[in-house]
Amino acid sequence: MEVNNDHKGLNFIQWPAMVCGPMVDQSELPFRLLTRRYGCNLAYTPMLHSKMMTTQKGYKAIHFTTCPQDRPLVAQICGHDPDVMVKAAKMLEDEVDAIDVNFGCPQNIAKRGHYGSFLLEEPDLVERVVTALS
Numbered sequence: 001m002e003v004n005n006d007h008k009g010l011n012f013i014q015w016p017a018m019v020c021g022p023m024v025d026q027s028e029l030p031f032r033l034l035t036r037r038y039g040c041n042l043a044y045t046p047m048l049h050s051k052m053m054t055t056q057k058g059y060k061a062i063h064f065t066t067c068p069q070d071r072p073l074v075a076q077i078c079g080h081d082p083d084v085m086v087k088a089a090k091m092l093e094d095e096v097d098a099i100d101v102n103f104g105c106p107q108n109i110a111k112r113g114h115y116g117s118f119l120l121e122e123p124d125l126v127e128r129v130v131t132a133l134s
Contacts, residue, residue: 012072012097014041022047022076022100029065032073042072047102049113050079050088066095078102078115080125082132089133101129 020027020035022044032043045064052059066073075096079085089099102116103126110116119126 017042020044022102029067029070032070033067036069042074043070044074044076044100045096047076047078047105048088048092049115050077050085051081053077053088053091054084060091064092064095072097074098074100076100076102078105078110078113080114080119080129082128085129086132099133101133 018039018041020032020040020043024046027044027046032040032045035043045066048063049059053063064075073096075089075092075098077085077088077092077099078101079088085101092099102110103119105116107116111118119129
Protein backbone atom coordinates (compact mmCIF):
# COMPACT_ATOMS: atom_id res chain seq x y z
CA MET A 1 0.00 0.00 0.00
CA GLU A 2 1.43 3.36 -1.00
CA VAL A 3 1.25 6.08 1.63
CA ASN A 4 0.93 9.73 0.69
CA ASN A 5 1.42 12.22 3.50
CA ASP A 6 1.17 15.37 1.36
CA HIS A 7 -2.29 16.44 2.54
CA LYS A 8 -2.00 19.99 3.86
CA GLY A 9 -3.01 20.40 7.49
CA LEU A 10 -3.49 16.67 7.93
CA ASN A 11 0.14 15.60 8.10
CA PHE A 12 -0.47 13.29 11.06
CA ILE A 13 -2.78 11.04 8.98
CA GLN A 14 -1.37 8.32 6.77
CA TRP A 15 -3.15 8.03 3.45
CA PRO A 16 -5.18 6.12 2.59
CA ALA A 17 -6.72 6.66 6.01
CA MET A 18 -8.04 3.62 7.85
CA VAL A 19 -10.13 5.24 10.58
CA CYS A 20 -11.73 3.80 13.70
CA GLY A 21 -14.36 6.34 14.68
CA PRO A 22 -15.70 7.01 18.15
CA MET A 23 -17.98 4.28 19.47
CA VAL A 24 -19.73 4.19 22.84
CA ASP A 25 -18.23 1.53 25.10
CA GLN A 26 -15.88 0.34 22.34
CA SER A 27 -13.25 2.98 21.56
CA GLU A 28 -11.19 2.62 24.70
CA LEU A 29 -7.42 2.11 24.49
CA PRO A 30 -7.31 -1.73 24.31
CA PHE A 31 -9.76 -1.75 21.38
CA ARG A 32 -7.91 1.06 19.61
CA LEU A 33 -4.62 -0.84 19.92
CA LEU A 34 -6.26 -3.96 18.51
CA THR A 35 -7.63 -2.02 15.52
CA ARG A 36 -4.20 -0.54 14.91
CA ARG A 37 -2.72 -4.05 14.81
CA TYR A 38 -5.04 -4.75 11.87
CA GLY A 39 -4.33 -1.60 9.87
CA CYS A 40 -6.17 1.26 11.53
CA ASN A 41 -3.93 4.33 11.24
CA LEU A 42 -6.21 6.93 12.85
CA ALA A 43 -8.39 6.32 15.91
CA TYR A 44 -10.84 8.30 18.00
CA THR A 45 -11.47 8.17 21.72
CA PRO A 46 -14.97 7.51 22.94
CA MET A 47 -16.98 10.69 23.40
CA LEU A 48 -15.70 12.67 26.37
CA HIS A 49 -18.18 14.94 28.14
CA SER A 50 -16.58 18.38 28.45
CA LYS A 51 -18.53 19.46 31.54
CA MET A 52 -17.78 16.24 33.41
CA MET A 53 -14.14 16.42 32.37
CA THR A 54 -13.80 19.91 33.82
CA THR A 55 -15.88 19.46 36.98
CA GLN A 56 -15.53 15.83 38.11
CA LYS A 57 -12.23 14.92 39.69
CA GLY A 58 -10.93 11.71 38.17
CA TYR A 59 -13.19 11.76 35.08
CA LYS A 60 -10.28 12.16 32.69
CA ALA A 61 -8.23 9.41 34.35
CA ILE A 62 -11.16 6.99 34.09
CA HIS A 63 -12.39 7.87 30.60
CA PHE A 64 -9.22 8.84 28.74
CA THR A 65 -6.14 6.68 28.40
CA THR A 66 -3.50 6.51 25.73
CA CYS A 67 0.07 5.38 25.12
CA PRO A 68 2.82 6.06 22.55
CA GLN A 69 1.54 3.29 20.22
CA ASP A 70 -1.90 4.94 20.15
CA ARG A 71 -1.09 7.63 17.58
CA PRO A 72 -2.39 9.48 15.75
CA LEU A 73 -5.33 9.94 18.09
CA VAL A 74 -8.36 12.22 17.94
CA ALA A 75 -10.28 13.03 21.12
CA GLN A 76 -14.00 13.57 20.66
CA ILE A 77 -15.65 15.96 23.10
CA CYS A 78 -19.26 16.93 23.53
CA GLY A 79 -20.96 19.87 25.16
CA HIS A 80 -22.64 23.16 24.45
CA ASP A 81 -20.73 25.74 26.48
CA PRO A 82 -17.84 27.11 24.40
CA ASP A 83 -15.75 28.08 27.45
CA VAL A 84 -16.15 24.66 29.08
CA MET A 85 -15.35 22.91 25.81
CA VAL A 86 -12.16 24.94 25.39
CA LYS A 87 -11.14 24.08 28.95
CA ALA A 88 -11.73 20.36 28.26
CA ALA A 89 -9.83 20.55 24.97
CA LYS A 90 -6.88 22.17 26.73
CA MET A 91 -6.83 19.26 29.19
CA LEU A 92 -6.31 16.92 26.22
CA GLU A 93 -4.36 18.92 23.66
CA ASP A 94 -0.89 17.69 24.62
CA GLU A 95 -1.94 14.03 24.47
CA VAL A 96 -3.83 13.92 21.15
CA ASP A 97 -3.32 15.01 17.57
CA ALA A 98 -6.72 16.62 17.12
CA ILE A 99 -9.96 17.47 18.91
CA ASP A 100 -13.30 16.52 17.35
CA VAL A 101 -16.61 18.07 18.41
CA ASN A 102 -19.54 15.69 18.58
CA PHE A 103 -22.16 17.24 16.34
CA GLY A 104 -23.47 13.86 15.21
CA CYS A 105 -24.96 11.91 18.13
CA PRO A 106 -28.73 11.54 17.54
CA GLN A 107 -29.55 9.71 20.78
CA ASN A 108 -32.00 11.08 23.35
CA ILE A 109 -29.25 11.38 25.95
CA ALA A 110 -27.59 13.94 23.66
CA LYS A 111 -30.85 15.85 23.39
CA ARG A 112 -31.26 15.90 27.18
CA GLY A 113 -27.60 16.91 27.61
CA HIS A 114 -27.79 19.58 24.89
CA TYR A 115 -25.03 18.23 22.66
CA GLY A 116 -24.53 16.07 19.58
CA SER A 117 -26.67 16.45 16.47
CA PHE A 118 -29.21 18.52 18.38
CA LEU A 119 -26.81 21.46 18.41
CA LEU A 120 -27.14 21.65 14.63
CA GLU A 121 -30.57 23.19 15.24
CA GLU A 122 -28.70 26.14 16.80
CA PRO A 123 -26.25 27.35 14.15
CA ASP A 124 -25.24 30.42 16.19
CA LEU A 125 -24.22 28.18 19.09
CA VAL A 126 -22.34 25.84 16.74
CA GLU A 127 -20.47 28.84 15.37
CA ARG A 128 -19.57 30.04 18.89
CA VAL A 129 -18.31 26.55 19.86
CA VAL A 130 -16.21 26.14 16.71
CA THR A 131 -14.84 29.68 16.92
CA ALA A 132 -13.86 29.27 20.56
CA LEU A 133 -12.15 25.95 19.92
CA SER A 134 -10.33 27.12 16.82
